[in-house]
Amino acid sequence: xxxxxxxxxxxxxxxxxxxxxxxxxxxxxxxxxxxxxxxxxxxxxxxxxxxxxxxxxxxxxxxxxxxxxxxxxxxxxxxxxxxxxxxxxxxxxxxxxxxxxxxxxxxxxxxxxxxxxxxxxxxxxxxxxxxxxxxxxxxxxxxxxxxxxxxxxxxxxxxxxxxxxxxxxxxxxxxxxxxxxxxxxxxxxxxxxxxxxxxxxxxxxxxxxxxxxxxxxxxxxxxxxxxxxxxxxxxxxxxxxxxxxxxxxxxxxxxxxxxxxxxxxxxxxxxxxxxxxxxxxxxxxxxxxxxxxxxxxxxxxxxxxxxxxxxxxxxxxxxxxxxxxxxxxxxxxxxxxxxxxxxxxxxxxxxxxxxxxxxxxxxxxxxxxxxxxxxxxxxxxxxxxxxxxxxxxxxxxxxxxxxxxxxxxxx
Numbered sequence: 101x102x103x104x105x106x107x108x109x110x111x112x113x114x115x116x117x118x119x120x121x122x123x124x125x126x127x128x129x130x131x132x133x134x135x136x137x138x139x140x141x142x143x144x145x146x147x148x149x150x151x152x153x154x155x156x157x158x159x160x161x162x163x164x165x166x167x168x169x170x171x172x173x174x175x176x177x178x179x180x181x182x183x184x185x186x187x188x189x190x191x192x193x194x195x196x197x198x199x200x201x202x203x204x205x206x207x208x209x210x211x212x213x214x215x216x217x218x219x220x221x222x223x224x225x226x227x228x229x230x231x232x233x234x235x236x237x238x239x240x241x242x243x244x245x246x247x248x249x250x251x252x253x254x255x256x257x258x259x260x261x262x263x264x265x266x267x268x269x270x271x272x273x274x275x276x277x278x279x280x281x282x283x284x285x286x287x288x289x290x291x292x293x294x295x296x297x298x299x300x301x302x303x304x305x306x307x308x309x310x311x312x313x314x315x316x317x318x319x320x321x322x323x324x325x326x327x328x329x330x331x332x333x334x335x336x337x338x339x340x341x342x343x344x345x346x347x348x349x350x351x352x353x354x355x356x357x358x359x360x361x362x363x364x365x366x367x368x369x370x371x372x373x374x375x376x377x378x379x380x381x382x383x384x385x386x387x388x389x390x391x392x393x394x395x396x397x398x399x400x401x402x403x404x405x406x407x408x409x410x411x412x413x414x415x416x417x418x419x420x421x422x423x424x425x426x427x428x429x430x431x432x433x434x435x436x437x438x439x440x441x442x443x444x445x446x447x448x449x450x451x452x453x454x455x456x457x458x459x460x461x462x463x464x465x466x467x468x469x470x471x472x473x474x475x476x477x478x479x480x481x482x483x484x485x486x487x488x489x490x491x492x493x494x495x496x497x498x499x500x501x502x503x504x505x506x507x508x509x510x511x
Contacts, residue, residue: 106495107144108470110134111152113462114441114478118149123468126494130464145490145497147472151481153444154460155469155491156425157218157451158211160310160343160371160409162253163238164200164223164231166207167414174416179315179380182416190227197234204238207413208246210423213501215471217493218247220310220455222282225273226255226266232273245498249455251310252278258297259290267297274305280339281305284312286323295327299336308339308456315343317381317390319350324368325359331366339456343371343411345394346381356395360402369405369454372396372446374431376411376418391435407451408432408443425451426485433482440479468495474503 108121111134118134122142165186172189174181189195204221211219223232232250239248252273257263270281281302285291295311302309313324324345331340348359363370372394381392399406410428413421421427425447432443449461452469460469474488475481487503 104495105129105142106468107142108152108472108492109144109146110149111147111472112149112476114151114153121152121462121468121470123495126468126496128462128464128466128468131462145472147490150472150488150490151475151477152462152470152472153478153481154448154452154462155217155471155493156215156448157407157455157457158216158409158425159220159341159407159451159454160373160411161207161219161221162223162412162415162417163204163207163219163221163235165412165415165417167203168195169414169416169419172416174419176383177380178383179417182380185416190224195231197230200231200234201237204235205241207423208238208242208248212242212246212491213489213499214422214424214426215473215489215491216246216423216425217469217491217498218249218452218455218457220249220251220280222251222253222310222312223278224255225252225269225278228269229272229276232276232278236277245493247455247457249279250277251280251282253282253312254284256284256288256294257290258283258288259293263288270301274301274307278307280308280310282310282312284315285327286312286314286316286321291323292326292330295323295330299330299334302338303334303336306338308341309336310341310343313342313345314347315377315381316347317350317385317392319347321347322351322359324348325362328359328362328366328368331368332362339369340366341369341371341454343409344373344377345370346377346392348395348398349393350390351395353398356398357402360395360398360404363399364402364404369407370394370399371454372406372408372432372436373411374408374435375421375428378431378435379418379420393436396432396436396438405450405454406446407454408446409451424485426482429482430485440482443482444478469493
C-alpha cells in the first residue's frame with residue numbers, strides 16, 4: 101500500500117517561522133522552510149501564512165448534558181442548583197436515548213470545528229447505562245474524526261449500605277465499555293472510601309480513574325491530598341486525573357506546595373476548569389469573591405501535568421460556552437494569570453498528554469493533529485478566537501470554517 105502524503109503549504113509556526121509541513125501516513129515527516137521544493141504532485145492545503153499549532157484537546161467534558169441550558173434552567177445558578185435541576189429533569193424522563201446521542205454528537209462537531217481532535221467526557225451512570233450508550237453511539241459517528249474517551253460518572257453515595265445500587269451501576273458501566281472510573285469523593289459521606297473503591301474497581305478492570313475533586317470553596321476540605329496518598333500507597337498502575345481541585349487554590353502557599361509535591365509524586369494529572377467554576381463558585385461570597393481556580397502556579401512548580409478544559413457547555417452547570425478551547429485559554433490568561441503560550445499548551449499538548457495520546461508538537465515523527473488559524477500569533481489567536489480555521493487529524497483535513505466581516509460605509 102502506498103503512503104498517504106499531504107503538505108500544509110506556507111504555515112506560520114508559533115515561533116514565527118514560515119514553513120511547509122509534509123505529513124506521511126498521519127505523522128509529521130518534515131518541516132522545512134516555506135517555498136522549498138516538495139513533490140508538486142502531492143495533495144495539500146495552501147495556508148497563506150496562517151498560524152499552525154498542535155490541535156487542541158478537551159480533557160473534561162459532559163457531553164450527555166451539553167446544549168440543555170434552555171430546557172433545564174438552573175434556578176439558583178450554583179452547583180447545588182445545577183445538580184438538582186439535572187436530577188429533576190432526569191427523573192421526569194426529559195431526555196431520550198436519541199436526544200442524548202444527537203446532542204452529544206452536535207457538541208463533538210462543535211469541538212471539532214474549533215480545532216479539537218480528542219475529548220474525554222464524563223457521563224452520568226447512576227440511573228443506568230442509557231446515557232453512556234447514547235454517547236458511545238455519538239462517538240461512533242465521529243470515528244475517524246476525533247478520539248473519544250468516556251468516564252463513568254457515579255452518583256452519591258458510593259459507600260456504605262446506601263451506596264450498593266450506585267456501586268452496581270458503576271460495575272454495569274464498566275461492563276458496557278466505559279474507559280475510566282469517575283466519581284465525586286468530596287460529595288460522598290465517606291470520601292476516602294469512595295477513592296479506595298474507585299482505585300480498586302479500576303485496577304481490577306485495567307482502566308484509569310478521573311475524579312471530580314474538591315469542587316467547593318471550603319478550605320477545610322482537601323480531598324486531593326487523600327487521593328494522592330492512596331495512589332502512592334496502593335501503587336495504582338493506571339492513569340489518575342483530578343478535575344477542579346478548587347480548594348487547593350484556597351490554601352496558604354506552604355500548603356499548596358506540600359500538596360502539589362504529593363500530587364506530583366503520585367503522578368496525578370490536574371484539570372482546572374475555569375469556565376464552569378467561575379460560573380458556579382463564589383455566589384455566597386459577595387465580597388472578594390474567590391475565582392474558583394486551583395493552585396496552577398504551585399502545581400506547575402511541583403512538576404504536575406496541568407491541562408485545562410471547559411467542563412460544561414450551555415447546560416445548567418454553565419449557561420454559556422462555545423465549545424472552543426481558546427475560550428478556556430483566554431480565561432487562563434485573565435483569571436489564572438497564565439502567559440498565552442502556557443495557556444495554549446494547557447489546552448493542547450498538555451491535554452493530549454493527560455489523555456495518554458501521542459504528541460502532536462509539529463516535530464518529525466509526531467502525530468499530525470494540527471489546527472491552522474488565521475491569526476499572527478498565539479496571543480492573537482486566544483484574544484480574537486477567529487473562526488477562520490482548518491483542522492487536520494492524522495494529516496487529513498477534517499473540518500474547516502470561514503469568518504467574514506464587512507463594514508458598510510454610508511454613502
